[in-house]
Amino acid sequence: MKIGYSTLIRFSLAAAFSLLLAGCGQSTSTPQTASPPERSLKSTFTIGMSQCNLGEPWRVQMNEDIRKAADPQPGLTVVFKDAQNDTLKQRAHVEEFVSAGVDLLIISPKEAQPLTEPVAKAMNAGIPVIVLDRRLIGDRYTCFIGADNKKIGRAAGEWIKQKLGGKGTVVELKGLMTSTPGQDRHTGFREGIAGSAIEVIFEADMKWLEPDARKEMESALSRFNQIDLVYAHNDPGAHGAYLAAKAAGREKNMLFVGIDALPQEGVAYVSQGILSATLQYPTGGAEAIQTALKILKGESVPKEIVLGSRLFTKDNVATGGQVLP
């Protein structure tokens, strides 16, 4: 079969394109060459970090927290790979880290089922694995670090119960109710306000999006004359609700509570007086590096570390919030 000019062009383009795609996993620093880790003798370590996506600012913050915790450590290099929310890509990243022979793997998986096996393989190859934020199936990993959304929701509910003096009308703006964080922050909240005279008069799914939260809040405002507090499952949602209330001139008549407490978002809103309170949904980035260092030094670490949360209000925002029990 004669290979024409056009076929040659097409083939080279395809080859170039696949090379490009393979490299698209955004390696920000060069990985070490493969060699079996002999930790006790080494003084420089490479950690592979597999992030499921960088579309959410919260995850950008997670990587940022990891970077901030790793930078001051001499001899510690972190290689970041972004799977762009593609499970297969994340699997490939894990396998690449294993064959590159990293000293430790940190992973925030997109889904539990497809990534359990590759992580187990990493463990078999002698690479310790720290799992962040979303769980895997079984126990083939070294340590899981995550926050408890239900606990945070409950804390929010209790703070609200106390702030409103046990009674009042509340609008709940929910995150995507098909996701676990949404469900947990909802059930936790309801547990928190249980036994009080607080009534949730309007609830809607705003899918974590600010414009949608604003839209739902407008509906709530047009229906109800008396709203005491708005509880949104994330800070953008609370902000959207605030803007809706502000446009109606009613923002001073109610309180707004959100979750996430990113420094440039929720914490900023609290400082500016937009939100009454926000609860931190910690990324666990700093804790991941601390735990990693312990592992690399050969110390033992707990199987599960549940991250604590902080409550930020106007009074304590400057001092870094109040640690929740």
Added chain:
Amino acid sequence: MTSPPPTVPLVRMTGIGKRFGNVSVLHDVSLEVFPREVLVLAGENGAGKSTLIKILGGVHTDFDGELEIDGRAARPRSPLEANSLGVAVIFQELSLIPSLSVADNIFLGRNLVRAGFVDDREQRAQSKRLLDRLGIDLDVDQRVEDLPVAQQQLVEIAKALAHESTVIVMDEPTSSLNAPEVEKLFGLIQQLKTDGCGIIYITHKMEEIARIADRITVLRDGRHIGTAPASDVPPDKLVSWMVGRDQDHQFPDRSARPGRTQLRLDRFSVLDETGRRPIVDSITLELHAGEILGLAGLQGSGTSELFLALFGGSNRRVQGQVFLNDGPLRIRNPRTAIRQGIALLTNDRKATGLVLPLSIIANCTLAALPRLSPGAWRRPGREEALTQSLGRSLNLRAASLHLEVGALSGGNQQKVALAKWLLTEPQVLMLDEPTRGIDVGAKREIYQLLDELTSRGIGILLITSELPELLALSDRILVLHRGRLTGEFTRSQATPERILEAAMGKIQSGL
């Protein structure tokens, strides 16, 4: 060449009639084909040849009359069914799938299957054998769209022959073939004859009829005029059968008032996609102001392509020079053509002439928009007024000018298309089949209009396949055959026979 035919024909069609709506296209037509013979089916454009073979090939299923294949009554309901009865039709419009390979096309619709999967290897092997048998040298894996048109035609022929048919119909098969390829085809036909096939061959090329016809059947205006052995029908008799004697005296008297030379072509050629074969070959002509210059030619003569290339609407390579009013003319696209005062009424109003979802006003004003809307903002009032007056002069019948053009009758649609070009106030008006699909009364109105336009100094280039119309309207007639000029006649010199002979290849001159 002739051999005593056996009594049972492979195909017998009797009393065939076909109408499209109110128009009768075939009336009481008969045809027979015997084994081991080539029957040439001849006739002018619009005589009904294509319709007849479409009935035989299972494309038109609704017709009057009887059809017998192999002595048994048959009414094929689809081309596939016709194939299974032993009839293979090779149409002018190629029925190949461009993105598939040669082998895939040969086995289109009847793939060889093994264990549920297409047996690619066997298909390719059989295709190769078939092509070898036919003496065609092609790579069976090549994609059809990568082949030049001439070779695509050979694939089409091979595809028809792959069905092991007994009756093979070929509609103008040599239109894209060069001389050696035509020889190969004729060799194939000889071989098929010896194998026992009967071949119906449609052509209007005199030289071909002379070479391969055993018998000839002539149609005219949808009727069967005569059938005879080829030796009994010499060329002049053939032409007179095709042309007939009927002349409708419904044309206005024209007093030719040709003025100065308006449009001049000097060795103008249009090349095909490969850039080598000319579709229009070195045409030199002159159009005078106020003159109607008729262009005659049968299928494949290149007349429509000439118009399209002059208008800037084709992306084919063009050679030669064009002069408008003694100044050189360089037209890159239809926009510049219109600006220079050249207009082209295409021969397919639905596909290339009108925008069917738009209103009558919108269609009428479309080409003249730059002139009617200075400063780019339209003036609906002016548009409507102009359309109204033009519609009146063309006797356009429509309930409202805001009606969608797609809802009009064919004749009215054609009037709208014509009106569109008249609104551009052209100097040179090229009309390609302007009275196609128009009733007699409307035709008369259009002839009147054309006469009036020429009195204003507009030069008209006219293509029409209706010989009477061509003869009555044209001040001069040029005839094209395969892209070349084969005849030039003044009004007094032109006769139907001479024109048809020139159209079929015999070089003529009125001098």
Added chain:
Amino acid sequence: MSEPKTYSRLNAGRLWANPASRALFALLLVVLIGCIFNADGAFFKLGTHRDALRQSSVFGLLACGMTLVIIGGGIDLAVGSVLALVAVAFSLMSIHWGWSPWLCVPICLCLGAACGSASGCLASWWRIQPFIATLALMVFARGLAKTISGGMKVSTAVKNVDGTYRYVDVPALFRFIDSRILEGNLSVVTVIFVVCALATWIVLARHRWGRHLYAIGGNEEAARLSGVPVNFSKLSAYAASGLLAAVAGLCQAAQEQQGDPEAGGGYELTAIAMVVIGGTPLTGGRGGIGLTLLGVLTIGYLEKILSINAVPEASRLMLTGAIIVMAVLAQRKRRS
């Protein structure tokens, strides 16, 4: 031909044959549903209607641009991403760099038009299918938005070099766009939308270019052979769509008081749905802004009614999908 039908049947048939009547019927049906399911009278409050208009305005802007492109025989999938890109750029220039609105707004509009022109170039001169060309631009613009924003929202919390944050004021232009006029009964974004829709309507109905688009969508070859500048007209349609998407981006940024690189996700589909429900066929050559406005209101009010009745999310999706399908089926009964 058959005899004409009796007069009364012909009248109703002719009414239904008019796409504007069908779109209006759909809208009135939705309004009727709202009157019935009025959520304790909330549907009858003026504020509810003002809000329904406000939240439809951004989509409406996209739908206007989409109408132009669809009439010309194409489609524009990039509008949501262009919205995000402009929202981010606008926030960067206004909030972070403190540039004057006289500078920011024209730059943003040019940015939108440039993105649209890129789509148009690919779709017309390079003859890439509009679906693919605008899909490519959709991905590219989104990536560009994320790059220049660093993946984070560009808000009033500006990061200092030392990692702390300082808070700047929301620019006056933002506050103006997100404000209300007529004693709080009309949002400014609604006014912006109406003005843009009117401008588009006039251009489509009265400008030569509008007629060109209809011709190209109806029969591109016939249009070309009638002297219509096909490539230029198609490019302009995409450029206009990008421009309107930029206006939408400005409004979105103002209403969120930030530039979110993830904004506008899926908005192009809502815009297409609005155009389709209005009655402009996706095949091109027909339709208009008036029909699209009806479609905008229909979907906008439907969402509002679902919202004030606190209908759960899953049901909303199913209901909206069902209504889109019904609207499209109803459009089919044009000519038998």
